[in-house]
Amino acid sequence: MTEKERQQLLKKQKTGELKPADRYKIPPQDMPEQDPVERTSNVNEVATGYTETHARLEAMRCLQCKNAPCIEGCPVQIRIQDFIAAIADGDFKKALVIIRENSLLPAVCGRVCPQEVQCQQKCTVGLKFKDVGKAVSIGRLERFAADIDQNEGGAPAVAPETGIKVAIIGSGPGGIVAAADTRKAGHDVTIFEAFHKPGGVMVYGIPEFRLPKAIVQKEIDVLTKMGVKIVCNFIVGRTRTIEQLMKEDGFEAVYIGVGAGLPRFMGIEGESLVGVYSANEYLTRANLMKAYDFGKGADTPIALSKKVAVIGGGNVTMDSARTALRLGAEKVYLVYRRTEKEMPARIEEVHHAKEEGIEFHILQSPKRIIGDQNSHVTAIECLKYRLGELDESGRCRPIPIEGSEFQLDVDTVIIAIGNIANPLIRQTTPGLQFNKWGNIIVDENCKTSLQGVYAGGDIVLGAATVILAMGQGRIAAAAINKYLEKKPKSHKKPG
Amino acid sequence: MSHKIVSKSKLSENVFTAEIEASLIAQAGKPGQFVVISINSEYSERIPLTIADADPEKGTIRLIWQRVGKTTAELADMKAGEKIANVVGPLGKPTHLKNFGTVVCVGGGIGNAPLLPIAKALKKAGNKIISILGARSKDLLILEDEFTPISNELIVTTDDGSYGRKALVTEPLKELCQRDQKPDQAFVIGPAIMMKYCCEVTKQFNVPTQVSLNTIMVDATGMCGGCRVEIEGKPKFVCVDGPEFDGHKVNFDLMMKRLDAYKDQEKKAYEQYKKHRCKIGLA
Ligand SMILES: Cc1cc2nc3c(=O)[nH]c(=O)nc-3n(C[C@H](O)[C@H](O)[C@H](O)COP(=O)(O)OP(=O)(O)OC[C@H]3O[C@@H](n4cnc5c(N)ncnc54)[C@H](O)[C@@H]3O)c2cc1C
Ligand code: SF4
Ligand code: FES
Numbered sequence: 001m002t003e004k005e006r007q008q009l010l011k012k013q014k015t016g017e018l019k020p021a022d023r024y025k026i027p028p029q030d031m032p033e034q035d036p037v038e039r040t041s042n043v044n045e046v047a048t049g050y051t052e053t054h055a056r057l058e059a060m061r062c063l064q065c066k067n068a069p070c071i072e073g074c075p076v077q078i079r080i081q082d083f084i085a086a087i088a089d090g091d092f093k094k095a096l097v098i099i100r101e102n103s104l105l106p107a108v109c110g111r112v113c114p115q116e117v118q119c120q121q122k123c124t125v126g127l128k129f130k131d132v133g134k135a136v137s138i139g140r141l142e143r144f145a146a147d148i149d150q151n152e153g154g155a156p157a158v159a160p161e162t163g164i165k166v167a168i169i170g171s172g173p174g175g176i177v178a179a180a181d182t183r184k185a186g187h188d189v190t191i192f193e194a195f196h197k198p199g200g201v202m203v204y205g206i207p208e209f210r211l212p213k214a215i216v217q218k219e220i221d222v223l224t225k226m227g228v229k230i231v232c233n234f235i236v237g238r239t240r241t242i243e244q245l246m247k248e249d250g251f252e253a254v255y256i257g258v259g260a261g262l263p264r265f266m267g268i269e270g271e272s273l274v275g276v277y278s279a280n281e282y283l284t285r286a287n288l289m290k291a292y293d294f295g296k297g298a299d300t301p302i303a304l305s306k307k308v309a310v311i312g313g314g315n316v317t318m319d320s321a322r323t324a325l326r327l328g329a330e331k332v333y334l335v336y337r338r339t340e341k342e343m344p345a346r347i348e349e350v351h352h353a354k355e356e357g358i359e360f361h362i363l364q365s366p367k368r369i370i371g372d373q374n375s376h377v378t379a380i381e382c383l384k385y386r387l388g389e390l391d392e393s394g395r396c397r398p399i400p401i402e403g404s405e406f407q408l409d410v411d412t413v414i415i416a417i418g419n420i421a422n423p424l425i426r427q428t429t430p431g432l433q434f435n436k437w438g439n440i441i442v443d444e445n446c447k448t449s450l451q452g453v454y455a456g457g458d459i460v461l462g463a464a465t466v467i468l469a470m471g472q473g474r475i476a477a478a479a480i481n482k483y484l485e486k487k488p489k490s491h492k493k494p495g
Numbered sequence: 496m497s498h499k500i501v502s503k504s505k506l507s508e509n510v511f512t513a514e515i516e517a518s519l520i521a522q523a524g525k526p527g528q529f530v531v532i533s534i535n536s537e538y539s540e541r542i543p544l545t546i547a548d549a550d551p552e553k554g555t556i557r558l559i560w561q562r563v564g565k566t567t568a569e570l571a572d573m574k575a576g577e578k579i580a581n582v583v584g585p586l587g588k589p590t591h592l593k594n595f596g597t598v599v600c601v602g603g604g605i606g607n608a609p610l611l612p613i614a615k616a617l618k619k620a621g622n623k624i625i626s627i628l629g630a631r632s633k634d635l636l637i638l639e640d641e642f643t644p645i646s647n648e649l650i651v652t653t654d655d656g657s658y659g660r661k662a663l664v665t666e667p668l669k670e671l672c673q674r675d676q677k678p679d680q681a682f683v684i685g686p687a688i689m690m691k692y693c694c695e696v697t698k699q700f701n702v703p704t705q706v707s708l709n710t711i712m713v714d715a716t717g718m719c720g721g722c723r724v725e726i727e728g729k730p731k732f733v734c735v736d737g738p739e740f741d742g743h744k745v746n747f748d749l750m751m752k753r754l755d756a757y758k759d760q761e762k763k764a765y766e767q768y769k770k771h772r773c774k775i776g777l778a
Contacts, residue, residue, distance in 0.1 A: 194583065194714070194716050195714065196533060196536050196541075196580070196581040196583070197536060204714075232581070233581050233582060233583035234519075234583070235583060235584075235586070235716060238523065238584065238585055238586060239519050239520065239523060239583070239584070239585070240519065240523070261716070261717070261718045262717055262718065263718070263719065263720045265720065265730060271730060272723055272724070272725050272730055272746075272749055272753070273749075274752050274753055274755075274756045275756075277720075277721070278719060278720040278721075280718055280719045280720065281713055281719035281720055281721040284713050284714060284718070284719055285713060285721075289540065289541070289713070290537070290538060293538070294760065294764070295760075295763060295764065295767065297537075297538045298538045298540075299538060299539055299540035299565055299566055299764060300540040300541075300713075301757040301760040301761065301764070303756075304760070374752060375748075375749055375752035375753075376752075422716070422717050422718065423717075423735075424716065424717065424735070
């Protein structure tokens with residue numbers, strides 16, 4: 001598109017003359033990214049983000065549908081067509097204000113939400129072209145509006161102090177939002193985090209090249225500015241129990257947002273050999289502990305792998321595979337027992353992984369892991385699979401093909417087949433109800449079976465998403481604020 | 496929230512002890528539990544150390560460690576008054592304490608440190624305590640003085656015979672098991688290889704044996720699985736399912752291999768650190 005054409009579009013946008021036909025003609029705007037070869041030798045963010053030019057063009061592709069079907073697809077119902085209109089008009093500040101009405105972490109969500117199965121799946125433009133890839137890039141626009149914000153760290157207003165203490169357990173996206181929303185109501189809020197740094201999966205799991213840690217830190221800084229206290233190195237259930245927090249330490253309401261946090265293994269032979277990692281361990285070493293700087297300051301080592309097999313098909317799998325590449329692996333295989341179509345990972349991550357040279361082995365799964373006399377991994381033996389009938393998850397069931405065994409030579413295996421609930425809270429909180437998978441049972445207000453105790457995020461939903469955790473943090477906070485308002489005043493003690 | 500080192504001293508050439516401010520952990524900690532520390536928040540690794548003692552009134556815990564690599568060396572170079580950025584705990588399951596009758600407590604090298612609070616608590620629970628403390632040589636023996644008052648019988652062995660009996664701990668352990676009144680229970684803590692051989696002895700005599708495992712850890716909350724060991728062929732996480740296990744069920748060979756997973760890298764880091772210490776005049 002020439003500069004003149006662009007100016008014409010902008011002019012029409014301004015005067016309200018831009019017609020759907022004009023909008024359909026604007027090509028979908030790609031987001032600039034680092035070169036695939038270059039980027040595998042650094043840990044910097046892969047996608048560098050829209051410029052103003054891209055953003056306004058992309059925003060003008062939006063038809064401003066009356067019924068805005070995209071909003072239905074958004075777990076927190078952001079007024080999508082309105083913020084996009086503001087970007088098209090060049091009023092980026094207004095766009096962010098609109099987004100922030102419903103989402104507290106736009107810079108994060110713009111980067112990590114699975115938009116293609118949420119807002120963008122419903123987008124009229126994508127439907128018209130019969131290609132979700134041609135939908136308006138709502139996520140990229142959200143990211144743009146968040147990143148361009150100059151008013152760094154402006155903290156939301158806080159109501160007069162109520163003196164009521166609220167405890168937030170876990171500093172993942174759910175905890176962050178619950179803390180912000182209860183603090184806004186004037187409560188005395190403390191976040192307790194087991195790790196030495198706050199942020200949950202956003203800091204220990206999702207890699208820098210996909211979600212720069214500085215972005216998460218900015219959100220944490222906002223909380224601190226609002227007066228939320230953050231206590232790290234504090235394991236609820238071990239350092240203090242929920243009962244102690246409520247009965248002895250004066251906390252009147254609690255939000256549990258401890259995440260999933262227990263890695264699933266496959267139960268196959270050889271899973272404890274040297275060189276076999278859970279994705280959690282591999283990513284924690286690489287991200288939180290900065291193992292990529294081992295010997296250059298960082299003290300936490302990680303395997304010096306040449307050939308790596310990563311098992312699974314989700315975001316965690318893609319993150320592990322791409323991290324292995326950045327840590328110097330020559331060959332990285334991604335082994336998944338269904339096909340690409342069934343992969344739960346975001347399309348963009350699959351695309352990036354392929355672009356970077358990750359070798360996809362679909363319809364395969366390891367049967368055992370083979371080691372040498374030193375118990376070091378040397379290979380995996382895989383079985384081939386075919387797809388059968390639909391199963392309970394609505395995906396085709398993978399069926400092993402008998403006698404199809406073959407070996408893949410590798411020195412490292414990363415198992416990324418998901419997480420289950422960490423039992424610590426269950427073991428240390430009598431009266432709290434859990435379902436058979438160990439997830440906390442809550443009602444529609446995220447209230448648990450215990451008075452004053454609320455929960456949300458992965459510990460409730462099973463492994464879910466950042467935006468769903470955030471949504472629950474918000475619902476829980478609203479319920480907590482209401483609960484505390486109604487609670488008899490005599491029970492409130494300041495400090 | 497960082498943690499001040501209240502006092503620090505040397506127990507032997509390479510073993511150090513420090514009292515550290517950590518009031519919540521001092522209150523909640525029980526024998527058998529441990530903490531994870533990292534010296535600073537950016538680049539330091541996280542290492543598990545047993546809570547050797549706790550003073551809930553003073554709000555301090557006591558740690559004992561051996562200088563074996565970069566982090567433990569760095570810790571050894573710190574002075575009273577300095578601060579450790581992160582101390583988290585108490586972690587792991589506490590020791591199952593009861594009156595077994597006669598308990599033999601076997602400690603090897605630095606293993607005497609985690610053994611001490613357990614032996615003390617077992618004594619308090621009414622057990623007769625026989626302690627066997629082993630070291631490579633006299634200079635490396637630690638905590639003998641603290642085991643003396645709680646032990647009904649105390650046997651010291653050194654590999655080179657420079658002190659006590661010239662033997663490995665397995666020798667007196669076997670003799671005890673051969674007595675008419677064999678011990679009712681054993682607690683063995685030390686290097687993996689020593690625990691392995693002690694367990695072979697006690698198994699032979701059907702003496703139930705608890706060991707405390709010291710695997711590599713990252714989060715120590717059950718999130719990563721890096722600490723896993725095989726117990727009767729099944730993976731268990733030392734940080735949440737342990738650190739104590741039935742020693743007769745542990746796959747020690749695999750555990751030793753896993754402990755060595757980063758040996759070369761760790762060595763390199765330690766060498767680098769030693770060079771750096773020389774440069775800044777610490778050594
Ligand atoms: C590698 C990886 C990639 C992912 N990619 C995506 C993606 O692209 N898009 C997406 O939407 N989602 C993604 N997810 C999922 C998403 O990160 C989670 O659904 C989300 O973070 C869950 O949020 P949460 O609020 O439940 O808490 P979490 O982020 O799970 O954080 C929980 C926090 O609680 C702390 N904690 C646990 N137990 C205790 C305790 N007893 N006391 C104190 N603190 C405790 C933990 O240390 C942790 O910091 C990914 C997950 C992983 C692991
Ligand atoms: S559905 Fe698509 S085109 Fe319609 S308002 Fe939403 S983003 Fe715009
Ligand atoms: S150290 Fe991570 S699970 Fe035990």
